[in-house]
Amino acid sequence: MKGKKLSLLSSILIALAAVLVGLSLMFPWWQMIFFAPQYPEGLNIIVYPNKLEGQIDIVNGLNHYIGMENFSEENFPELAYLSHLVIGLAVITLLTAILRKKSVLYGLIGLFIIGGSLGVWDLSRALRKFGTNLSPTAPIKIDPFVPPLLGHNTVANFVTESILGYGSYFLIAAFILLLIPLWKDRTR
Amino acid sequence: MKKWVPIASGLLAGFVAATISFADFSTSTNNQVASSSTKSDAEKVYVPFGEKDDYYLFASGGHSGQMFIYGVPSMRHIRTVPVFSQDSATGYGFDEHSKKMMGGYTWGDLHHPAFSETKGDYDGKYMFATDVGNSRAAAMDLETFTVKDIINVPNTSGPHCAAFVTENTEYMFLPTRFAVPIGSEYKPLDEYSQQYRGVMSAVTFDQNQEKLNIAYQVALPPWSYDLSDAGKKSSADWAVMTTYNTEEATTNLEINASQADRDFIVLFNWKELEKMIAEGQYDEVTGQKMIFPEKHKGGIYLVPVAKSPHGVDVTPDGKHFIASGKLAPSMTVFSFEKAFEAVKNQDFSGERNGIPILKYESVMEREVNPENALGPLHTQFDDKGMAYTTMFISSEIVKWDPKTGETLDRVPVQYSPGHSVAAEGDTVSPDGKWLIALNKIAKDSYLSVGPSHPESMQLIDISGKMKVIQSSPVNPEPHYAQIIKADKIKTIEVYPKDENNKLATYKQEDAKIVRNGNEVHVYGIAMRSKFIFDAKAKRPDVIEVNQGDKVFIHLTNTDFDEDITHGFAINSYNLNMEVQPGQTNTLEFTADKAGTFPLYCTNFCSALHQEMTGYFLVKPKN
Numbered sequence: 001m002k003g004k005k006l007s008l009l010s011s012i013l014i015a016l017a018a019v020l021v022g023l024s025l026m027f028p029w030w031q032m033i034f035f036a037p038q039y040p041e042g043l044n045i046i047v048y049p050n051k052l053e054g055q056i057d058i059v060n061g062l063n064h065y066i067g068m069e070n071f072s073e074e075n076f077p078e079l080a081y082l083s084h085l086v087i088g089l090a091v092i093t094l095l096t097a098i099l100r101k102k103s104v105l106y107g108l109i110g111l112f113i114i115g116g117s118l119g120v121w122d123l124s125r126a127l128r129k130f131g132t133n134l135s136p137t138a139p140i141k142i143d144p145f146v147p148p149l150l151g152h153n154t155v156a157n158f159v160t161e162s163i164l165g166y167g168s169y170f171l172i173a174a175f176i177l178l179l180i181p182l183w184k185d186r187t188r
Numbered sequence: 189m190k191k192w193v194p195i196a197s198g199l200l201a202g203f204v205a206a207t208i209s210f211a212d213f214s215t216s217t218n219n220q221v222a223s224s225s226t227k228s229d230a231e232k233v234y235v236p237f238g239e240k241d242d243y244y245l246f247a248s249g250g251h252s253g254q255m256f257i258y259g260v261p262s263m264r265h266i267r268t269v270p271v272f273s274q275d276s277a278t279g280y281g282f283d284e285h286s287k288k289m290m291g292g293y294t295w296g297d298l299h300h301p302a303f304s305e306t307k308g309d310y311d312g313k314y315m316f317a318t319d320v321g322n323s324r325a326a327a328m329d330l331e332t333f334t335v336k337d338i339i340n341v342p343n344t345s346g347p348h349c350a351a352f353v354t355e356n357t358e359y360m361f362l363p364t365r366f367a368v369p370i371g372s373e374y375k376p377l378d379e380y381s382q383q384y385r386g387v388m389s390a391v392t393f394d395q396n397q398e399k400l401n402i403a404y405q406v407a408l409p410p411w412s413y414d415l416s417d418a419g420k421k422s423s424a425d426w427a428v429m430t431t432y433n434t435e436e437a438t439t440n441l442e443i444n445a446s447q448a449d450r451d452f453i454v455l456f457n458w459k460e461l462e463k464m465i466a467e468g469q470y471d472e473v474t475g476q477k478m479i480f481p482e483k484h485k486g487g488i489y490l491v492p493v494a495k496s497p498h499g500v501d502v503t504p505d506g507k508h509f510i511a512s513g514k515l516a517p518s519m520t521v522f523s524f525e526k527a528f529e530a531v532k533n534q535d536f537s538g539e540r541n542g543i544p545i546l547k548y549e550s551v552m553e554r555e556v557n558p559e560n561a562l563g564p565l566h567t568q569f570d571d572k573g574m575a576y577t578t579m580f581i582s583s584e585i586v587k588w589d590p591k592t593g594e595t596l597d598r599v600p601v602q603y604s605p606g607h608s609v610a611a612e613g614d615t616v617s618p619d620g621k622w623l624i625a626l627n628k629i630a631k632d633s634y635l636s637v638g639p640s641h642p643e644s645m646q647l648i649d650i651s652g653k654m655k656v657i658q659s660s661p662v663n664p665e666p667h668y669a670q671i672i673k674a675d676k677i678k679t680i681e682v683y684p685k686d687e688n689n690k691l692a693t694y695k696q697e698d699a700k701i702v703r704n705g706n707e708v709h710v711y712g713i714a715m716r717s718k719f720i721f722d723a724k725a726k727r728p729d730v731i732e733v734n735q736g737d738k739v740f741i742h743l744t745n746t747d748f749d750e751d752i753t754h755g756f757a758i759n760s761y762n763l764n765m766e767v768q769p770g771q772t773n774t775l776e777f778t779a780d781k782a783g784t785f786p787l788y789c790t791n792f793c794s795a796l797h798q799e800m801t802g803y804f805l806v807k808p809k810n
Contacts, residue, residue, distance in 0.1 A: 055749075057746075057748060058747070058748070058749045061715065061716055061747060061749070062716075065795070065796070139796055139799075140795075
């Protein structure tokens with residue numbers, strides 16, 4: 001089996017994965033929505049691989065009451081280079097599609113798993129940093145907290161909702177596309 | 189081999205599908221709309237929380253100098269917008285821009301509001317209003333519901349007969365209620381007919397600069413000009429206005445201005461007047477281009493009308509104008525086409541003050557005299573072109589057909605309606621549905637608040653047989669109002685950043701206090717929940733000046749968040765202003781009192797609003 005070329009269909013699927021990885025750059029990866037009685041429409045922090053969007057200034061303005069540090073692009077150096085890494089990953093995925101070697105594909109899947117885990121770890125680290133590093137002079141004192149990566153959390157009058165953005169779904173879909181050739185070409 | 193692969197793929201795919209479906213936050217709206225015929229009166233006016241009214245009502249605030257904004261059909265008061273009078277709640281007349289606009293006056297008498305129009309229909313961009321008290325006109329921007337410009341109208345005293353705009357807001361005409369000598373100079377009343385004039389101003393509005401400007405004036409005879417309307421469609425180049433006191437009485441007008449059997453409707457072609465100005469047919473007086481009709485002939489005609497008329501209203505199709513008799517118990521329907529024909533054939537019965545008079549019979553189409561209806565004042569229209577006329581004396585609204593004169597319906601109102609306003613009822617395409625009677629007397633309608641009563645606005649459902657279904661007290665005093673479809677108005681919620689505004693401070697570290705001789709400029713920030721006047725100071729929320737300094741406080745609200753308005757007041761300095769989200773506003777004053785004066789945010793902004801304070805310290809001179 002080893003050394004045998006992957007089928008054309010598998011190659012196309014991997015190429016499609018490369019496209020999805022590239023596309024993910026244009027969409028948000030992760031988003032936190034803040035709901036409060038006064039903000040039924042929700043305030044957003046929208047994370048792209050290279051920028052932050054949403055009502056960041058308003059969220060920061062409100063967060064200063066509990067002594068949280070400001071969210072800003074300067075506070076996330078990852079945003080400066082993450083998009084380069086993603087482009088690199090897309091190129092490697094495309095190369096895998098061209099080479100059609102199973103060993104390379106295993107390597108790529110490994111890369112996906114390592115990259116994904118690093119991403120999840122990095123986001124958890126950031127959430128922990130912001131939620132636990134509260135200013136001691138804040139007018140409203142609350143216990144340190146760690147907002148979850150996904151799902152609800154309640155802090156004072158705010159309920160936060162963390163969700164994945166389209167970019168993350170594209171990455172997950174790309175990962176699944178990479179797994180399919182393993183099954184499909186299992187006899188090769 | 190690798191049995192885990194399909195299992196893992198399946199699990200992942202399932203996880204993705206589950207996340208996508210759980211991450212779906214689309215809200216389902218469940219609109220239950222009962223058909224209007226099955227709704228009770230209470231249901232028709234009930235707008236539950238979360239829903240909004242279909243229409244805005246802009247009601248003139250009369251001698252309060254303000255404009256009242258209501259929702260229709262709920263008749264809820266939404267906002268009061270100061271126009272000609274000071275308003276400490278918004279800092280209007282206190283901050284630099286509004287103080288300059290008000291030109292030293294502290295009150296006004298806001299009479300007739302008028303929306304800007306495009307092709308004879310409201311375009312929702314601007315609202316114009318006139319001040320009978322101090323002879324001014326104002327333009328309100330409907331993105332922010334704030335007044336952008338006020339113009340003082342010279343040679344005129346009390347532009348009651350306004351504001352009405354031409355079909356595409358080319359002009360707003362301001363004819364006067366009181367005749368005065370040119371330049372309001374001293375002249376004995378014995379020389380009234382020779383020396384006094386009823387000057388009308390043609391005012392333009394530059395929408396880019398948001399500036400009002402007087403294009404020219406017309407020195408009409410010294411009569412009182414009451415109400416007016418611009419033509420529509422085929423009559424778009426024309427306008428009509430009613431007159432009284434063509435007797436030229438100078439005392440006890442109640443009797444002396446009610447003697448002649450006929451007064452006049454002034455019919456004029458503003459395109460022709462515009463041409464006369466372009467051709468230099470005018471005299472320059474008091475810096476204005478003034479047309480004297482006895483000298484600069486053309487474009488202006490008189491139509492005899494039953495004595496002392498009040499309203500004159502153009503039908504939605506632009507073919508007729510209807511004068512309301514006030515002292516005569518009838519409405520008169522005139523034909524524009526007949527008037528144009530008479531003008532073309534020079535079919536005149538004579539002239540007055542050099543202005544040709546058309547023959548009543550050749551312009552009049554019909555007189556309408558509903559039985560026992562007394563004191564017709566003003567007419568509005570519905571979507572079928574039917575007319576609704578307020579009867580001040582018999583205290584009712586009469587619905588009638590301008591094409592036949594037939595009375596169709598009538599409903600009593602409490603009490604004594606002046607004007608009424610229908611949904612977009614003076615445009616080329618009225619909506620029907622609603623009519624509001626603007627009643628002058630509330631009397632026993634509401635809980636008593638002592639001898640001074642509010643006015644009353646009554647909502648009438650005109651979709652079928654007319655019925656009063658809601659009554660709403662209102663502060664003095666809606667003379668006229670405009671109802672506009674809510675979706676025509678596009679407001680902003682936050683002022684956008686203006687990097688070119690040298691007075692604005694958006695970054696906290698840029699807040700500074702700059703001294704220039706005895707002038708002190710503060711470039712400060714208001715934000716939840718503090719002031720920053722000098723970012724580098726030991727106490728950034730303190731302003732310290734010397735007695736006698738001229739102080740300029742340029743304050744920017746950096747909360748770019750809906751409804752987070754801050755106020756700024758200095759104790760005992762009689763000063764207050766507001767800074768709306770994203771706005772920069774300036775307060776200018778002389779620090780003439782030495783001492784220690786706390787300053788604070790007056791507009792409740794946040795949980796720590798009470799802490800949003802600072803000090804204004806004024807060092808004594810010696």
